[in-house]
Amino acid sequence: MTLSYQAIDIPFEYRHTCWFCGEPYYESFAFMPSPNYDNQASPVLVPCCEECYGFCRTIKVSGLDLLRDKVKEQLHKKYQKHLQIGVNWTKEELEASEFEGKALEGFRESAWKMFEIAKGRVNYQGWPLAIDGQPLEPLHGRFHVQFDGITYTSLNQAIVQLAKAYDIPQPYLEAVVEVVGRDRLAYAIRFAKTTYGYSTAEREASIASLKALLAEEEVLAQPVANAEGIQVAVGEIKELILHRTLIPAHATQWILEKGITSLAQLAEHEDTFFEHFNQDSELTAFTYFTAMQIYLEQREIDPLWADEQDPNRALFERLQHNK
Numbered sequence: 001m002t003l004s005y006q007a008i009d010i011p012f013e014y015r016h017t018c019w020f021c022g023e024p025y026y027e028s029f030a031f032m033p034s035p036n037y038d039n040q041a042s043p044v045l046v047p048c049c050e051e052c053y054g055f056c057r058t059i060k061v062s063g064l065d066l067l068r069d070k071v072k073e074q075l076h077k078k079y080q081k082h083l084q085i086g087v088n089w090t091k092e093e094l095e096a097s098e099f100e101g102k103a104l105e106g107f108r109e110s111a112w113k114m115f116e117i118a119k120g121r122v123n124y125q126g127w128p129l130a131i132d133g134q135p136l137e138p139l140h141g142r143f144h145v146q147f148d149g150i151t152y153t154s155l156n157q158a159i160v161q162l163a164k165a166y167d168i169p170q171p172y173l174e175a176v177v178e179v180v181g182r183d184r185l186a187y188a189i190r191f192a193k194t195t196y197g198y199s200t201a202e203r204e205a206s207i208a209s210l211k212a213l214l215a216e217e218e219v220l221a222q223p224v225a226n227a228e229g230i231q232v233a234v235g236e237i238k239e240l241i242l243h244r245t246l247i248p249a250h251a252t253q254w255i256l257e258k259g260i261t262s263l264a265q266l267a268e269h270e271d272t273f274f275e276h277f278n279q280d281s282e283l284t285a286f287t288y289f290t291a292m293q294i295y296l297e298q299r300e301i302d303p304l305w306a307d308e309q310d311p312n313r314a315l316f317e318r319l320q321h322n323k
């Protein structure tokens with residue numbers, strides 16, 4: 001049996017780089033799909049770092065996109081502790097913390113770096129695949145989920161990892177996400193974290209009250225007939241951080257222009273929102289949309305904050321007057 005290899009094209013700037021995670025190159029993994037649905041004739045050589053090479057050797061899948069996802073999942077697993085640093089701390093908190101003793105000081109100095117390296121590796125996108133200048137089918141990432149700046153290969157994987165990171169029983173977090181919907185992961189985690197007690201009876205009671213809460217929200221948030229929006233220059237809009245999420249000025253500008261002031265109205269405009277921001281990229285649209293959900297939710301649950309602290313409160317007031 002003769003076996004020829006096809007090497008994927010490597011752009012000059014990536015010539016010493018792992019395609020999976022961006023770390024320095026170690027060796028190419030000869031990937032052969034298994035099961036081989038498309039009857040691929042010869043293995044494809046994919047550049048790897050030492051670690052990803054090791055992962056690849058233990059993985060049997062039918063396509064490169066699945067191989068990439070499995071490698072990412074292994075990275076998530078292996079560096080779970082490092083990724084959790086970002087859950088437990090912000091950079092500023094860590095810098096300000098007063099760890100004492102040599103070992104702890106060492107932790108403080110290296111912790112954020114370890115977090116950023118792990119985050120960079122799981123989020124790394126590789127480069128578009130081509131062989132001899134012929135692009136391969138673009139790999140899809142349609143099941144990918146982003147949360148708090150970290151990409152997960154699927155909603156399932158996100159739940160498994162986040163349940164660990166936030167110390168929430170996984171079946172409970174699953175149940176909560178099922179009720180609130182996959183687009184409201186942050187809300188689901190906040191709810192699950194503030195639930196009292198995790199016994200079966202307590203969980204059932206919490207889920208029941210969550211359902212009641214959502215039903216109430218839906219009634220309260222009956223979309224008001226769409227009011228006139230206002231045109232505001234991007235420079236006039238302040239960016240802010242809420243729940244570790246940047247609230248981007250461009251997205252805020254868009255909702256002001258559409259006269260959106262509530263989550264319900266945002267939901268009504270979901271399609272047009274994505275249509276508009278997908279022009280930048282799917283990831284941008286998704287990130288912006290999540291940010292606007294967080295922003296409007298904050299304004300809804302904390303009206304005092306909305307009236308007195310929101311740096312864009314004057315703009316929202318203008319919008320209200322306009323209605």
Ligand SMILES: [Zn+2]
Nearest residue numbers: 018021049052
């Ligand atoms: Zn790698």
